[in-house]
Amino acid sequence: QVQLVQSGAEVKKTGASVKVSCKASGYTFTSYSMHWVRQAPGQGLEWMGIINPSGGRTTYAQKFQGRVTMTSDTSTSTVYMELSSLRSEDTAVYYCARQHSDFWGQGTLVTVSS
Amino acid sequence: QTVVTQEPSLTVSPGGTVTLTCASSTGAVTSGYYPNWLQQKLGQAPRALIYSTTNKHSWTPARFSGSLLGGKAALTLSGVQPEDEAEYYCLLYYSGVWVFGGGTKLTVL
Numbered sequence: 001q002v003q004l005v006q007s008g009a010e011v012k013k014t015g016a017s018v019k020v021s022c023k024a025s026g027y028t029f030t031s032y033s034m035h036w037v038r039q040a041p042g043q044g045l046e047w048m049g050i051i052n053p054s055g056g057r058t059t060y061a062q063k064f065q066g067r068v069t070m071t072s073d074t075s076t077s078t079v080y081m082e083l084s085s086l087r088s089e090d091t092a093v094y095y096c097a098r099q100h101s102d103f104w105g106q107g108t109l110v111t112v113s114s
Numbered sequence: 115q116t117v118v119t120q121e122p123s124l125t126v127s128p129g130g131t132v133t134l135t136c137a138s139s140t141g142a143v144t145s146g147y148y149p150n151w152l153q154q155k156l157g158q159a160p161r162a163l164i165y166s167t168t169n170k171h172s173w174t175p176a177r178f179s180g181s182l183l184g185g186k187a188a189l190t191l192s193g194v195q196p197e198d199e200a201e202y203y204c205l206l207y208y209s210g211v212w213v214f215g216g217g218t219k220l221t222v223l
Contacts (some may be wrong), residue, residue: 035212037212037214044203044214044215044216044217045152045154045160045203045205045214045217046214047211047212047213047214050210050212059210059211061211095159095160097160100150100165101150101152101160101162101165101205101212102162102165102171103162104159104160104161104162105159106159107159
């Protein structure tokens with residue numbers, strides 16, 4: 001069965017970077033792109049970008065351009081999302097979601113404080 | 115900046131029928147935006163219900179259906195159950211970019 005398992009919660013200082021992982025199983029990893037979505041406390045869903053694990057092509061939301069980097073490792077069927085220059089507004093649950101939004105990771109809480 | 119608009123909240127009685135809608139600031143929503151509907155319960159990850167306007171996943175209960183209605187995407191719940199109380203998000207594709215609606219909080223009362 002398809003599973004997306006994300007890394008654990010993170011606490012970071014303002015200005016630092018965070019790297020969240022999403023390990024896929026149960027399907028051919030390179031056949032589906034992966035999206036990253038975040039959700040601030042009490043807020044809605046916000047799309048961050050997409051990566052095609054076959055070749056590594058990425059498209060980022062304009063809001064995160066210059067601060068986000070998405071990468072993939074086909075040897076471990078894992079995608080990564082790194083967000084830099086963290087500020088308090090980046091406190092959120094970060095999700096990976098498979099290409100057609102059919103499967104989602106369990107979410108990773110990132111807390112940013114000074 | 116594309117904006118996708120949903121009703122902020124709706125209330126329905128158990129056993130009743132309710133329709134949630136999803137509008138685009140760019141004009142009428144068509145099948146070319148591949149409307150998706152997601153359900154999210156408190157403290158949980160989103161769960162996909164409907165894809166490409168009308169298609170259900172294998173786990174989607176039969177009481178959920180998707181359509182296009184008056185230039186909007188729509189999600190109809192027929193025979194609402196107490197466990198359907200949740201936040202519902204629509205998701206539209208704009209040339210490979212996802213845009214989410216703000217969500218509809220559905221209360222079953």
